[in-house]
Amino acid sequence: MVDDEMPTFVLPGLLGVTVTVDEGQSTLLTVDHLKASDRDTDDQRLTFTVVTQPKEGTLLLSGQRTESFTQKDIIDGFVSYRHLVPEIGMSGKIDSFNLSLSDRSEKWVVGGNRINNINVQVKISPVDNQKPQISIYGEFAVPEAGKKTLESDYLIVVDADSNEDAIVCTIIKPPSHGYLENIAPAPGSEHSRIGIPISAFSNAHLKRGSINYVQSIHEGIEPRDDKFTIECSDGINVSPNRVFPVIIKPANDETPEIYVREFVVQEGRNLVIDMPILNVVDKDIPADDLVFSILSPTNNGKIMRHEARGSFDVKNFTMQDVRRGNIVYEHDNSETIKDTFKVNVSDGKHSIEKEIAITVLPVDDETPRLTVNNGLDVEMGEIVVITNDDLRATDLDSNDDNITYILQKVPAYGFLQRSAPMLMNLTRGMNFSQWEIDAGHMQYRHTGRDGVRDLIKFDLTDGHNPFIDRYFYVNIEGLDNTYPEVLSKGVELPEGGSIILTTDLLSTTDSNSPDENLEFTITRTPSKGYLELTDHPGVAITTFTQLQLAGNKVRYVHNSEDEIKLDSFVFEVTDGFNPVFRTFRISLSDIDNKKPILMFETLRVQEGNYKQITPFELKAVDRDTNNRLVRFPCRQQSAPRQAAVQPFPQCCVVHDARPKREHDLV
Numbered sequence: 001m002v003d004d005e006m007p008t009f010v011l012p013g014l015l016g017v018t019v020t021v022d023e024g025q026s027t028l029l030t031v032d033h034l035k036a037s038d039r040d041t042d043d044q045r046l047t048f049t050v051v052t053q054p055k056e057g058t059l060l061l062s063g064q065r066t067e068s069f070t071q072k073d074i075i076d077g078f079v080s081y082r083h084l085v086p087e088i089g090m091s092g093k094i095d096s097f098n099l100s101l102s103d104r105s106e107k108w109v110v111g112g113n114r115i116n117n118i119n120v121q122v123k124i125s126p127v128d129n130q131k132p133q134i135s136i137y138g139e140f141a142v143p144e145a146g147k148k149t150l151e152s153d154y155l156i157v158v159d160a161d162s163n164e165d166a167i168v169c170t171i172i173k174p175p176s177h178g179y180l181e182n183i184a185p186a187p188g189s190e191h192s193r194i195g196i197p198i199s200a201f202s203n204a205h206l207k208r209g210s211i212n213y214v215q216s217i218h219e220g221i222e223p224r225d226d227k228f229t230i231e232c233s234d235g236i237n238v239s240p241n242r243v244f245p246v247i248i249k250p251a252n253d254e255t256p257e258i259y260v261r262e263f264v265v266q267e268g269r270n271l272v273i274d275m276p277i278l279n280v281v282d283k284d285i286p287a288d289d290l291v292f293s294i295l296s297p298t299n300n301g302k303i304m305r306h307e308a309r310g311s312f313d314v315k316n317f318t319m320q321d322v323r324r325g326n327i328v329y330e331h332d333n334s335e336t337i338k339d340t341f342k343v344n345v346s347d348g349k350h351s352i353e354k355e356i357a358i359t360v361l362p363v364d365d366e367t368p369r370l371t372v373n374n375g376l377d378v379e380m381g382e383i384v385v386i387t388n389d390d391l392r393a394t395d396l397d398s399n400d401d402n403i404t405y406i407l408q409k410v411p412a413y414g415f416l417q418r419s420a421p422m423l424m425n426l427t428r429g430m431n432f433s434q435w436e437i438d439a440g441h442m443q444y445r446h447t448g449r450d451g452v453r454d455l456i457k458f459d460l461t462d463g464h465n466p467f468i469d470r471y472f473y474v475n476i477e478g479l480d481n482t483y484p485e486v487l488s489k490g491v492e493l494p495e496g497g498s499i500i501l502t503t504d505l506l507s508t509t510d511s512n513s514p515d516e517n518l519e520f521t522i523t524r525t526p527s528k529g530y531l532e533l534t535d536h537p538g539v540a541i542t543t544f545t546q547l548q549l550a551g552n553k554v555r556y557v558h559n560s561e562d563e564i565k566l567d568s569f570v571f572e573v574t575d576g577f578n579p580v581f582r583t584f585r586i587s588l589s590d591i592d593n594k595k596p597i598l599m600f601e602t603l604r605v606q607e608g609n610y611k612q613i614t615p616f617e618l619k620a621v622d623r624d625t626n627n628r629l630v631r632f633p634c635r636q637q638s639a640p641r642q643a644a645v646q647p648f649p650q651c652c653v654v655h656d657a658r659p660k661r662e663h664d665l666v
Contacts, residue, residue, distance in 0.1 A: 029079045090126055157203045162236075173229035222250060265361070370392070457470070495590065501554045
């Protein structure tokens with residue numbers, strides 16, 4: 001039998017052979033796609049040969065790439081087309097391959113039994129199987145308290161198989177120091193949504209530049225960076241989370257805050273205005289330069305800057321000056337207890353005003369004094385109230401009521417008692433005040449034997465200045481309670497001089513004791529000189545007797561170099577039982593006893609010229625003479641033609657102490 005019949009290919013439809021497959025998938029080629037017959041050959045032996053392979057995929061026979069297959073393979077479902085391109089985009093694609101059909105007869109072939117160019121079209125349908133891709137670029141920097149658009153230079157969202165404008169990005173974790181806003185109007189509205197935080201946005205709004213990062217949380221803190229996390233979805237696939245970093249550039253957005261502690265200064269003293277009492281906090285980073293301006297100056301002092309070259313009044317100063325301790329308040333020594341000044345502090349953009357109060361403490365530099373110390377006369381077993389006629393202390397610069405008596409020795413024959421608010425025996429180390437004496441709360445109770453003298457030893461203090469080792473005597477039944485009488489007239493003498501203290505100037509007498517036994521003890525020595533005995537000149541003494549006064553043996557010697565005109569010493573006179581305290585005052589009269597100090601330098605002048613004599617070449621200083629009275633007699637004339645004063649028999653230069661050179665010498 002001769003195989004002389006050509007196989008016949010049966011088209012599946014009017015449009016030819018078309019196969020449909022999903023992107024990245026495979027599909028079987030069935031007899032609905034490829035079918036042929038041959039009258040003199042078994043149809044199942046008909047063979048399809050691949051003339052042109054598909055470009056987007058491949059033909060498989062039982063899962064293996066093939067170049068040919070039979071109709072039986074098609075009937076058995078062994079032939080398939082597999083799409084190999086991972087992504088074709090949103091639009092479908094067309095692939096194709098060409099086949100030839102043969103009956104592969106082993107019999108003698110007459111005229112050829114092959115059909116060429118069977119074109120098979122493969123329609124590839126897109127599949128949305130790709131996740132949106134988020135790309136972050138560059139350094140997204142926003143100024144503190146500002147905003148910035150998320151442009152394509154920083155954030156891009158793409159999806160190869162989806163409509164990118166339909167992609168929606170969700171903020172998984174919002175920023176810590178700000179928020180995202182969408183300035184585009186909401187659907188159906190014409191109003192912008194500026195200032196409204198959002199939790200999601202579309203890729204279309206992102207590409208149009210409608211999405212901003214707003215740095216809103218900055219007051220009281222100085223954030224340097226921020227971040228937020230987003231994910232994007234095309235409705236089917238969701239991208240991985242991406243963190244978008246934000247760099248925050250610092251700005252001067254914080255108002256300085258002034259912190260002031262109490263300004264306390266002693267009268268006439270200085271107060272360093274440093275950080276413990278004046279501080280300004282500016283939370284901006286980096287820190288701004290802070291400048292203080294004095295709006296209202298002080299009334300009883302001045303604000304000064306201390307530098308190595310001197311001290312100067314200031315109206316403006318910096319925080320750096322305060323840190324260094326260069327700014328000082330100087331009180332003018334007036335009798336005031338308070339002062340104020342008003343300052344403005346600016347960081348260059350913000351400013352704040354503050355009125356600062358200053359407390360002025362009166363200077364307590366005087367020691368309390370006993371103005372009354374008469375002691376007590378007590379009968380056997382008697383209780384006697386101590387009044388201010390018996391014991392009184394005063395202080396020139398303190399409240400007398402607050403003067404405190406501190407017990408150093410309690411009475412041996414009785415008790416010192418406080419009667420209010422409850423009766424109490426005072427012991428060593430305890431104290432009482434002048435106010436309690438004035439109120440009648442202090443009393444002495446006798447419990448010992450008679451015929452003795454009891455004493456109370458105490459120190460006085462005003463809280464700052466002590467006056468120690470004072471005695472209060474208690475006479476019991478008729479002891480010697482007569483106090484010596486003291487004459488203390490004071491004296492006047494020239495500076496640098498000395499004087500014998502006679503009994504006309506200083507003396508004492510006691511009706512119950514021999515005068516020669518009365519002893520003077522100096523409790524505060526003179527500050528501008530000293531006392532000496534004429535038998536031992538140059539040796540300072542602290543005690544002497546009435547007998548030595550009567551013998552003109554006691555002398556005061558002034559030896560101070562300063563020009564202070566007053567001196568004094570405090571002494572105690574006692575007969576052994578009753579002390580009396582007095583002050584002897586010395587007035588010092590002016591005397592011109594200090595030589596001028598001459599200072600000069602060589603005067604250099606060009607031949608034939610004149611040169612003015614200034615204090616740099618010739619100067620005299622005299623501590624006890626007015627500068628206008630200091631004169632320079634010319635004892636020796638200059639050689640001819642060498643000095644402008646040579647025609648005069650005598651020339652004098654009068655120094656007028658003025659600082660300008662052209663007026664220093666007349």
